[in-house]
Amino acid sequence: MARYAHVKDGTVYRIKDLTVEQIAAIPSHKAHYILPYINVAQPAYDPTTHYAPARLPDVIGVNDVTQAWAAPVAKTAQEISDEKLAKIATIAIELFAAINALYAIAFDMENRVRTQVESKSAIPTTVAGATAYLNGAAALPKLNKAKLREKLAELL
Numbered sequence: 001m002a003r004y005a006h007v008k009d010g011t012v013y014r015i016k017d018l019t020v021e022q023i024a025a026i027p028s029h030k031a032h033y034i035l036p037y038i039n040v041a042q043p044a045y046d047p048t049t050h051y052a053p054a055r056l057p058d059v060i061g062v063n064d065v066t067q068a069w070a071a072p073v074a075k076t077a078q079e080i081s082d083e084k085l086a087k088i089a090t091i092a093i094e095l096f097a098a099i100n101a102l103y104a105i106a107f108d109m110e111n112r113v114r115t116q117v118e119s120k121s122a123i124p125t126t127v128a129g130a131t132a133y134l135n136g137a138a139a140l141p142k143l144n145k146a147k148l149r150e151k152l153a154e155l156l
Contacts, residue, residue: 003037005058005065012058012065013031038066045072049080098148 006013015037026034043053056068075083112119 003039004034004062005034005037007060007065008033009117010060012060014087015065035060036064038064040067043069043072048083050074087151089152091148093149094151 001017001019003015004018005015018034023034037058045051045053050072051074053072054070056070059066059068
């Protein structure tokens with residue numbers, strides 16, 4: 001199957017996949033409206049320094065129709081700087097949320113120890129006992145250190 005464009009009066013009406021049999025079945029008075037369609041891959045670009053290339057109207061030739069793209073447009077230094085600052089702000093917010101979660105865990109632990117000391121109940125002295133004792137703090141959000149390190153490395 002190949003792609004063909006239905007063209008009339010300089011306008012592409014539709015692009016369709018047609019087999020050899022379907023092309024052969026087109027009446028001769030309509031055959032000049034059906035032209036091969038040539039796909040062109042989107043030009044390569046670096047998203048950190050350029051905007052994505054825009055799709056242009058198809059170029060209608062005598063024997064074929066070709067897909068067209070505009071060249072990638074370079075970003076200004078200010079735009080690149082603003083995007084970097086936005087990424088850094090996002091990471092800072094995530095880091096702040098992680099610090100708040102750690103603070104909440106430490107605050108909860110201190111309150112539990114204070115309650116245990118005031119009630120003179122046994123404070124766990126083994127790792128297993130302390131783990132069981134602090135299981136309530138496990139419901140708080142966990143810090144994804146690897147993801148945080150990766151994002152910081154990208155920006156610096």
